[in-house]
Amino acid sequence: MMNLLIVGASSFIGKKIYQIAQEKGFNVVGTTTNPQNREWYKFNLMNDDISDVLNKSGLMRAIERKEKVYAIVAAFYCGNERTLNHMDEAVKINLIGSKRMLDIFHQLGVKALYLSTEQVFDGLKGSFYSEDDELSPVLTYGRHKAEMEKYIMKNMPEMLIYRLSQNVDVYPEGIQIFNDVYYRQMREKNFKSIKGQILSPTYIGDTAKWAIEGLKRNLIGIYHCANPEKISRAGLVRKFLAGIGSEAKVEEVAVEYFGFREGRPLDTSLDITKISKDIQGINFMSVDEIVNQFVINMRNGFNKQTLENN
Numbered sequence: 001m002m003n004l005l006i007v008g009a010s011s012f013i014g015k016k017i018y019q020i021a022q023e024k025g026f027n028v029v030g031t032t033t034n035p036q037n038r039e040w041y042k043f044n045l046m047n048d049d050i051s052d053v054l055n056k057s058g059l060m061r062a063i064e065r066k067e068k069v070y071a072i073v074a075a076f077y078c079g080n081e082r083t084l085n086h087m088d089e090a091v092k093i094n095l096i097g098s099k100r101m102l103d104i105f106h107q108l109g110v111k112a113l114y115l116s117t118e119q120v121f122d123g124l125k126g127s128f129y130s131e132d133d134e135l136s137p138v139l140t141y142g143r144h145k146a147e148m149e150k151y152i153m154k155n156m157p158e159m160l161i162y163r164l165s166q167n168v169d170v171y172p173e174g175i176q177i178f179n180d181v182y183y184r185q186m187r188e189k190n191f192k193s194i195k196g197q198i199l200s201p202t203y204i205g206d207t208a209k210w211a212i213e214g215l216k217r218n219l220i221g222i223y224h225c226a227n228p229e230k231i232s233r234a235g236l237v238r239k240f241l242a243g244i245g246s247e248a249k250v251e252e253v254a255v256e257y258f259g260f261r262e263g264r265p266l267d268t269s270l271d272i273t274k275i276s277k278d279i280q281g282i283n284f285m286s287v288d289e290i291v292n293q294f295v296i297n298m299r300n301g302f303n304k305q306t307l308e309n310n
Contacts, residue, residue, distance in 0.1 A: 123265025
């Protein structure tokens, strides 16, 4: 049985990993700042000690019995504008608290997978980024992730890092681009989209599956785990709007139009050659299939009450 701790089990990605781990019969423990599930343990990266969760959950006893214990770190202070507006809190969570927690994992022999992002790159390369490309974040969110990557690689090279791309679900749940567009098209008939911005929409179930697989295979170091298929943000929105039968239109405008405090990288798509070699048979749901499945699930009334209450 796999002992697995999900730090940030209520997050978009963390919740999916927790669900899949349960379905596989793992001994899975989840943490969240504000527990929404009675099975999850309250834990705040800002000031809490992860050892308390390990003790309360029984994972510490598993460690003492020399059983293998894994952790996936999905908790993070996300949203670049939100991060900029609450910088002190973001630093305490994203950097200070995360380092403190990973130090404890390292000392106890807990193998951790840290979920990073394509936003550690500036998007100026013009082609797929490899794991060896120089870090060049333009967003504070990306800079925090880049600092954590460097800390892990310097101090605990036995750990695993996955750089992820834009994650989406085929169900109308969570904070994701499809839900955002769905609700906006009810109010707006003209969308503005960043001109030239390229996405690699990755089904969240694929991310969860390959995260667990990477730990099982004892991968170490940095890997890119993302859908290799690229599409413009405007193109994705148009495809989704067409799928749900919306008449809303999409206009591409320069990033400066939005008045962001920090700019946005345009093409940070990831090269997945490395992970494809080490996890043979790895695959990702296509963009068309993701959109089609989302539309089908909506039309079938999946979670209709949740949609109406949002």
